[in-house]
């Protein structure tokens with residue numbers, strides 16, 4: 193099973209890396225960056241901030257390797273389960289540590305926070321990561337870029353008063369909660385039957401950790417929008433083209449990179 197330290201980046205990096213770093217195979221693809229309709233950031237943020245929790249289902253599950261084995265009914269059930277899990281643990285932590293500040297909860301869990309300039313891993317864009325057993329890295333590179341864009345009053349208004357850093361941090365704190373809480377945390381213990389015919393196996397889905405971490409951050413910080421908005425915002429900070437690609441995918445307007453990407457295609461519904 194994949195460790196939690198890659199989870200946030202896994203949500204965006206595979207398709208986006210190509211746009212950011214000009215992957216050579218991508219350059220010749222049918223839907224190259226030049227085909228992406230770049231959307232003004234404030235408008236993009238207003239749109240994605242207005243989405244409901246369940247509107248992120250296709251986006252979230254498109255990054256789950258076993259998505260092809262799941263049906264819509266199950267996906268809807270898992271979305272709700274993850275939201276409830278994140279919400280429950282946000283309330284628990286707030287009460288247990290007497291604070292809804294992710295810094296305080298990290299401290300209470302014995303987790304150290306490091307603000308680093310650049311990610312350790314150079315082959316992918318990472319905004320923040322939890323490194324087992326007790327370290328969270330938040331990367332200043334993305335946050336510095338975000339700060340510049342937040343100078344635009346329209347952008348600031350769309351995102352509200354909570355800082356991107358707090359959102360990233362709250363998400364990673366949940367992965368620490370999962371590590372400490374183990375099987376008591378639904379996102380970690382819940383198994384899904386992905387079998388067919390006579391062959392059945394119950395497996396853990398990585399997307400549940402991500403979804404519950406988003407639910408945790410949203411509940412803890414009282415956000416009116418999904419923390420998945422940070423995928424669009426912070427990616428836009430690096431590249432308006434890449435950010436707009438994600439925006440279009442999230443809004444269901446087009447597949448991200450065409451049929452050759454298989455399961456990475458955007459929502460079809």
Ligand SMILES: [Zn+2]
Pocket residue numbers: 198199200363364367401402405
């Ligand atoms: Zn994560």
